[in-house]
Amino acid sequence: MSKKTTKSKPAAAKETSANDKARADALAKLNAKPATAKDVPETPTAATTVAQAAKPAKGGGKNAKAAKGSPTAERGAKGGKAAKGATDAKAPKAKPAKAAKPKRISALDAAAKVLAESDHPLRAIDMVELMHAKGLWTSPGGKTPEATLYAAVIREISSKGKDSRFKKADRGLFFATGKGG
Numbered sequence: 001m002s003k004k005t006t007k008s009k010p011a012a013a014k015e016t017s018a019n020d021k022a023r024a025d026a027l028a029k030l031n032a033k034p035a036t037a038k039d040v041p042e043t044p045t046a047a048t049t050v051a052q053a054a055k056p057a058k059g060g061g062k063n064a065k066a067a068k069g070s071p072t073a074e075r076g077a078k079g080g081k082a083a084k085g086a087t088d089a090k091a092p093k094a095k096p097a098k099a100a101k102p103k104r105i106s107a108l109d110a111a112a113k114v115l116a117e118s119d120h121p122l123r124a125i126d127m128v129e130l131m132h133a134k135g136l137w138t139s140p141g142g143k144t145p146e147a148t149l150y151a152a153v154i155r156e157i158s159s160k161g162k163d164s165r166f167k168k169a170d171r172g173l174f175f176a177t178g179k180g181g
Contacts, residue, residue, distance in 0.1 A: 120175070
């Protein structure tokens with residue numbers, strides 16, 4: 001015959017922990033506190049935002065950077081962001097207008113100009129060298145700009161057909177048709 005043993009619950013389970021008490025107290029405060037005009041945050045103006053930013057935050061530490069009027073700072077959350085304009089007391093300076101840079105010409109446009117000026121058909125590598133020598137276009141650092149240009153010229157010929165700026169003279173040789181920009 002075996003004895004049946006009953007397990008009794010530990011006495012600590014019946015008692016409430018300190019965390020539970022703190023939670024209950026906080027809930028009681030929230031529920032018991034009626035909303036007054038003092039508790040309702042007003043919309044901050046530039047003067048109040050600057051004034052709030054000048055005051056040190058409660059407790060310092062990580063929450064010292066958070067704006068006082070923000071809900072994040074009020075509940076003590078970590079990493080709160082400052083309100084807009086709270087860190088900048090100075091008005092933003094107007095930036096001077098930049099001079100308009102001339103638009104960079106594309107490799108295809110430069111190739112069309114080089115071929116239009118040439119009296120004989122050119123290969124892609126010769127077009128790239130002439131574009132660089134005339135200052136029309138330089139490669140942004142690619143290893144094979146001639147292959148890219150060749151592919152772009154072939155793509156324009158196949159997509160635009162008779163309206164293309166280029167025409168294939170022979171294998172790898174192109175000349176200008178005089179059409180387009």
